[in-house]
Amino acid sequence: MKPYVHTFKTLKSDYFYDVNKNSVVPISSELYNYINCILAEKTMPELSNSAKQELDTLYKDGYLSSNRVKRFEHPQTKYLDDYLSRKLKNLSIELTQNCNLRCSYCNYTSNNGSSRLHNNKQISFEVIEKALNILRDNSLDNKEVSIGFYGGEPLMEFETICKTVELSKTIFKGKKVNYTVTTNGTLFSDDILNFMEQNDFMLVISLDGPKEINDLNRKFSNTEDSVFEKVIFWVERIISNYPNFKNKFGINMVIDPRQDFTQYSKLFTDYPVLNEVLISINTVDDSNKVEKYKQTEDFNKKSNYARFLAYLNFFDEIEFKTNHFYSYFYNQLISKMIEGFDTQEKLDECFAPSGPCTPGEHRLFLNTEGIFFPCERISEIPEINMIGDVVNGLSTEKSSKVLNISRSQFSNCQDCFAFRGCSNCVKAFDNYDNDKDSIKVMCELSREDFNYELVGRTIMQEIKEI
Numbered sequence: 001m002k003p004y005v006h007t008f009k010t011l012k013s014d015y016f017y018d019v020n021k022n023s024v025v026p027i028s029s030e031l032y033n034y035i036n037c038i039l040a041e042k043t044m045p046e047l048s049n050s051a052k053q054e055l056d057t058l059y060k061d062g063y064l065s066s067n068r069v070k071r072f073e074h075p076q077t078k079y080l081d082d083y084l085s086r087k088l089k090n091l092s093i094e095l096t097q098n099c100n101l102r103c104s105y106c107n108y109t110s111n112n113g114s115s116r117l118h119n120n121k122q123i124s125f126e127v128i129e130k131a132l133n134i135l136r137d138n139s140l141d142n143k144e145v146s147i148g149f150y151g152g153e154p155l156m157e158f159e160t161i162c163k164t165v166e167l168s169k170t171i172f173k174g175k176k177v178n179y180t181v182t183t184n185g186t187l188f189s190d191d192i193l194n195f196m197e198q199n200d201f202m203l204v205i206s207l208d209g210p211k212e213i214n215d216l217n218r219k220f221s222n223t224e225d226s227v228f229e230k231v232i233f234w235v236e237r238i239i240s241n242y243p244n245f246k247n248k249f250g251i252n253m254v255i256d257p258r259q260d261f262t263q264y265s266k267l268f269t270d271y272p273v274l275n276e277v278l279i280s281i282n283t284v285d286d287s288n289k290v291e292k293y294k295q296t297e298d299f300n301k302k303s304n305y306a307r308f309l310a311y312l313n314f315f316d317e318i319e320f321k322t323n324h325f326y327s328y329f330y331n332q333l334i335s336k337m338i339e340g341f342d343t344q345e346k347l348d349e350c351f352a353p354s355g356p357c358t359p360g361e362h363r364l365f366l367n368t369e370g371i372f373f374p375c376e377r378i379s380e381i382p383e384i385n386m387i388g389d390v391v392n393g394l395s396t397e398k399s400s401k402v403l404n405i406s407r408s409q410f411s412n413c414q415d416c417f418a419f420r421g422c423s424n425c426v427k428a429f430d431n432y433d434n435d436k437d438s439i440k441v442m443c444e445l446s447r448e449d450f451n452y453e454l455v456g457r458t459i460m461q462e463i464k465e466i
């Protein structure tokens, strides 16, 4: 069998990443070509004496092994029952499948059939009560629990939020309850904010850059009014009139890679108050969309230039005047690239690709029909994504299938160099029923990301050694 490795180059040297050892090794270009011939099943060239010696030393040290995992079982599988019956922490509740906006990138506005569309379904209070009881009964090991309000747009169901908070005070007596609302930020009122301030809510508001960009994708369902102006009005009001939300208020920004990358930072220069709030940034997830948000050449160039500046800034080569957008973007980038590798001896016989999270460990999502899912990001349509319901509780067996979803494409994963750095979970299979090739696209992306990470971390290491 072929060695379980992946080769790559930097400007300085040639390398291979050894999946068994989880480490990157510099090699001569002669050996680099030789290993590539083995991997591509081509005739191998004759090696010089020094390359033969190099190869022997690597074999002696346990590198270039062809060992593969023989059976997939995620290491957390044996603890699943414990997580689901004693350690639940978070519950996100989908209050409604309706929204007063129709954002173009939202799966629920239009999609490829792998996710539901906006509709008038709301959750019943009876379902919420049952779910809260399940959260209480299965969180015995935690002194705190968190309840998140989701939608659609959760503020369309503000009364249900109030009733849920009231009920939680009785159900979770003796435990601290943290509340979060994830909202489009257009339906606030002072009454709503007063209630949320009194109950110590965390607010997460969507805002996708300056007005020209935000309003391209984010639109009201029934008027041409600017969504940006409505949201920024409330954001500024919260910051000036509700000081208790300091550190409990975040902006969630979705970046459209067809727009001008540099414009996103303009939001923080135009509205300096935003530099005081927490932010999180993601690129549009178009995996369930018919319309694809293809990155432009211009976006690619500008974001790469920003990365280049981030590296220079990190190594104190330039004084980098930053705003919140850049510091978030850079911190994310740099923190990942400076992490070393956790070197291992070899892969166990029984193991699994790194992608999935443990259902119930950090997230749990309840939809309007009372069905549980591992998180709010995955489709509510495929049956495999459903891990229980409010009548029967959470199922260890179904959760185990989600955690071990990679078994469904064992031979691909068993041979994949991204095994230890894979980002695919059950979400990657959301569109599998409609398009069997969709998983291949997700695997390509995951491998591309992991290769990028290997190269980036190695370059950081090279620079540190200069």
Ligand code: SF4
Pocket (backbone or CB within 6 Å): 355, 356, 357, 358, 363, 374, 375, 376, 377, 378, 425, 426, 427
């Ligand atoms: S997207 Fe996948 S890995 Fe991420 S929280 Fe959801 S189920 Fe877990």
Ligand code: SF4
Pocket (backbone or CB within 6 Å): 353, 355, 406, 412, 413, 414, 416, 417, 418, 419, 422, 423, 424, 442, 443, 444, 446, 447
């Ligand atoms: S990228 Fe795809 S083939 Fe590779 S480990 Fe992840 S799920 Fe498996």
